[in-house]
Amino acid sequence: MKPVKIGIIGLGTVGCATVNILQTRGAELTARIGRSIIVSHACVRDPSKPRDCDLTGVTLLEDPSELVTHPDIDIVVELMGGTELALELSLKAIAAGKHLVTANKAIIKAIREGLAGNRIHSVAGIINGTGNFILSEMLDEGRAFAEVLGEAQQLGYAEADPTFDVEGIDAAHKLAILASIAFGIPLSFSAVYTEGIGNLTAEDVRNAEKLGYRIKHLGIAEHNSQGVSLRVHPTLIPRSQLLANVHGVMNAVQVQSDAVGESLYYGAGAGGGPTGSAVVADIIDIARSLETRPDQRVALLGIRHDALKEVPLLPIDAIESAYYLRMQATDQPGVMAEVTGILGKMGISIEAIEQTEPMQHDTQATIIMLTHRVIEEHMIKVIRQLEALDTIMGAITLIRVEHFNTRQSA
Amino acid sequence: MKPVKIGIIGLGTVGCATVNILQTRGAELTARIGRSIIVSHACVRDPSKPRDCDLTGVTLLEDPSELVTHPDIDIVVELMGGTELALELSLKAIAAGKHLVTANKAIIKAIREGLAGNRIHSVAGIINGTGNFILSEMLDEGRAFAEVLGEAQQLGYAEADPTFDVEGIDAAHKLAILASIAFGIPLSFSAVYTEGIGNLTAEDVRNAEKLGYRIKHLGIAEHNSQGVSLRVHPTLIPRSQLLANVHGVMNAVQVQSDAVGESLYYGAGAGGGPTGSAVVADIIDIARSLETRPDQRVALLGIRHDALKEVPLLPIDAIESAYYLRMQATDQPGVMAEVTGILGKMGISIEAIEQTEPMQHDTQATIIMLTHRVIEEHMIKVIRQLEALDTIMGAITLIRVEHFNTRQSA
Numbered sequence A, B: 001m002k003p004v005k006i007g008i009i010g011l012g013t014v015g016c017a018t019v020n021i022l023q024t025r026g027a028e029l030t031a032r033i034g035r036s037i038i039v040s041h042a043c044v045r046d047p048s049k050p051r052d053c054d055l056t057g058v059t060l061l062e063d064p065s066e067l068v069t070h071p072d073i074d075i076v077v078e079l080m081g082g083t084e085l086a087l088e089l090s091l092k093a094i095a096a097g098k099h100l101v102t103a104n105k106a107i108i109k110a111i112r113e114g115l116a117g118n119r120i121h122s123v124a125g126i127i128n129g130t131g132n133f134i135l136s137e138m139l140d141e142g143r144a145f146a147e148v149l150g151e152a153q154q155l156g157y158a159e160a161d162p163t164f165d166v167e168g169i170d171a172a173h174k175l176a177i178l179a180s181i182a183f184g185i186p187l188s189f190s191a192v193y194t195e196g197i198g199n200l201t202a203e204d205v206r207n208a209e210k211l212g213y214r215i216k217h218l219g220i221a222e223h224n225s226q227g228v229s230l231r232v233h234p235t236l237i238p239r240s241q242l243l244a245n246v247h248g249v250m251n252a253v254q255v256q257s258d259a260v261g262e263s264l265y266y267g268a269g270a271g272g273g274p275t276g277s278a279v280v281a282d283i284i285d286i287a288r289s290l291e292t293r294p295d296q297r298v299a300l301l302g303i304r305h306d307a308l309k310e311v312p313l314l315p316i317d318a319i320e321s322a323y324y325l326r327m328q329a330t331d332q333p334g335v336m337a338e339v340t341g342i343l344g345k346m347g348i349s350i351e352a353i354e355q356t357e358p359m360q361h362d363t364q365a366t367i368i369m370l371t372h373r374v375i376e377e378h379m380i381k382v383i384r385q386l387e388a389l390d391t392i393m394g395a396i397t398l399i400r401v402e403h404f405n406t407r408q409s410a
Helices: A013-024 A026-033 A064-068 A084-095 A106-114 A129-141 A145-155 A169-183 A202-210 A272-288 A335-345 A376-387 B013-024 B026-033 B064-068 B084-095 B106-114 B129-141 B145-155 B169-183 B202-210 B272-288 B335-345 B376-387
Strands: A004-009 A037-043 A059-061 A075-078 A099-102 A120-126 A213-223 A228-238 A250-257 A261-268 A320-330 A350-356 A364-371 A392-401 B004-009 B037-043 B059-061 B075-078 B099-102 B120-126 B213-223 B228-238 B250-257 B261-268 B320-330 B350-356 B364-371 B392-401
Touching: A004 A013, A004 A064, A004 A272, A013 A026, A013 A037, A013 A272, A026 A037, A026 A272, A037 A064, A037 A272, A059 A064, A064 A084, A075 A084, A075 A272, A084 A099, A099 A272, A106 A120, A106 A169, A106 A250, A106 A261, A106 A272, A106 B106, A106 B272, A120 A169, A129 A145, A129 A202, A129 A213, A129 A250, A169 A213, A169 A228, A202 A213, A202 A320, A202 A392, A261 A272, A272 B106, A320 A335, A320 A376, A335 A350, A335 A364, A335 A376, A364 A392, A376 A392, B004 B013, B004 B064, B004 B272, B013 B026, B013 B037, B013 B272, B026 B037, B026 B272, B037 B064, B037 B272, B059 B064, B064 B084, B075 B084, B075 B272, B084 B099, B099 B272, B106 B120, B106 B169, B106 B250, B106 B261, B106 B272, B120 B169, B129 B145, B129 B202, B129 B213, B129 B250, B169 B213, B169 B228, B202 B213, B202 B320, B202 B392, B261 B272, B320 B335, B320 B376, B335 B350, B335 B364, B335 B376, B364 B392, B376 B392
Parallel strands: A004 A037, A004 A075, A037 A059, A075 A099, A228 A392, B004 B037, B004 B075, B037 B059, B075 B099, B228 B392
Antiparallel strands: A120 A213, A120 A250, A213 A228, A250 A261, A261 B261, A320 A364, A320 A392, A350 A364, B120 B213, B120 B250, B213 B228, B250 B261, B320 B364, B320 B392, B350 B364
16 A cells, blocks of 8 residues: 655654654554555755754755645644744645644543543643652752752753743643643633742642642643633642652643543653654554544544533632641740631631741741632632731741542442 | 444443443534444343443344344444353454444553554553452551452452452453553463462561562563563562552553653553443544544554564563562571572672561571562572572562662653
8 A cells, every 4th residue: 555655844853753763663553554654755944954863765845835735745744843834834734635743742642532431520730841850859859949940950851941841831731732632622721820839948848748748730620510720830749649659750640530530641741752652643543544534533632623612711719629838927825726716717627737846046936737628719818817917927828739539449 | 424323232330331421421422523423232131131321212132143233333342241252243243344342441542552653662560450459458457368358359349259360360361462562462361470469478568668669469561682571470669659659449551662761551440430431432433433444443452463473472480570588597697698698699689688586486587688680590599599498497488579760851
């Protein structure tokens, strides 16, 4: 049978990894799908630049418009990154009747297809490797955020401008995509509540550990009867949970769904190999279905575009969560009673509370508290009341706490 | 467009779960694939038996042969279990031009398709929920194997005859399937080395914990330059690893591959919901590809049958592993030197060694040891030599130790 011909736009790390995988795994891939896959064309900005892949037999084109409409090409792989031009070329490729593959994560395929028969309740994950690396180091070595960030930059994990990673913006983008696939809703980056890890202290990391928890920077998408909430923030999770044991730059996404219950997908979060591999998996799926009518192929987001549904997107106020609170109090009798009294009046019950003794020449004590689940709006009201007390000094630190259901019966 | 019509053989737990998912998720599934899926026929042994699913509109047939050849049916779902008759009916359905779905695990789809572009080095997993439940209880409560097994039987996790689960036979079957998908080799149940959990003691579980490890009953398939090894046995793994934190009846499979590196898939190991959900995912894939030429569909094992390759299957002697050893020694000077001397002569280096003091009226001491990696054949020779010593009493307990690579750079 005729080989499937691929045209790649962009031969950076992911593009070259894709070419390498297609070449070194050629025989096995042919065995899998019954026809061979060859990279026939590629388009790069600077053709003279040395590449980490063998381009023998690959026709280099200067004009990406020529590539996306080239009659010899069956599948266009767009790896130039999220610019206006990339979108324009993608639309042009589709208009020219080409199949389109873009950079992707293996995790997405598992949720899009493996859980297709399920109603998904929530998706929660560690979806930014750099942030997780920084938190892992803070935990393991008790180091401060700024110090670890410097090292991550030296190691090349974090960009010179780390905002995108540590403020949770990258994670928010990924969460919007995951939520769209999981719940069949349109993409909505702007609705994601985002909190970075820049304010976390080694003290909070240590306190969490002492209480049997670990702090992770999670993206959480939940679908309840009111609507969908999307949020990225530092989160305390019990240490026995799988997510709490995802270290370094690894990623993991945990899904709660009606039929399967809990499932988790874990893998490298970045890098040419993993991303190139997910691109190749998509190429294989398409190569297999080349004779299929387009309306029956797996849609990019798993659900056909015209069937996406609108659901209310909930503000962060409306979520229900448990909370970790840390506050500085003057070390005088009655403070504890005052604090717990205010929580009690709001109907917020306390799971654990601890007051550390002040140092010899210190008149302040630190109060650490874990609450049970409550609507965030109520929690924030309580915090404002506590901060207004004369006995509480400065701002109160709040970190959300999630207990995912890990032990289940078959 | 015409609906896709399903005929189901067997309406037990999984069959009814499949019917329920297809009914309750009908609208969403239609949105996903552009046409509706209906269960048009079913075949059960006893039509008068009450079922946990709504069979309105489903034509019940008495003769399964009639179902598998029925002209109205597009997809045959065979859920009657692994009998001769099931195989016969499956072949008949294929001969009649039907698409076939059988009971399946979500994990398999992820490996078969998501990692299709990868060369897989190893697959290691907790693939028997009952065995993992028993080990979790032994660990958490320090209870003995026999006692926990009794409880598992009362809870309905373990059959009255638990051999299939605790001897690792069920895990060996699953491992052979995983290895076939991962390495593109024919199924080979008989080549799996199998060791059950019946001989594990609470003492070994406790010792492992003290050394920073946890004992799990793993299925491990490895592909190295010599060939493929397939084995199921209790294994010590570092406590910080994800696999060590898979509790109760949950399953997880960890895959090492060239492009993706490490990835892990976690979910419920049994039950109607999870299995029915995997069946529905397969139905959706087929419904999408109904217009595709059969040779381009995803093969059951991911690779076309005529392209499966033969590789040498290695005996357990040939594997390389680290080891945990526990032995009883007479409490007299020089025993330790004698033991370590024998290991040293064979070039086996020791990672940790510990001798517990004998009780007041006891003249024996327990020696616990962790070795570095060595070919199993050499380890067994050393054990025979140690057991021949006058100072070593009885048989030596051996448990394999695996350190999977969990911390990686992006």
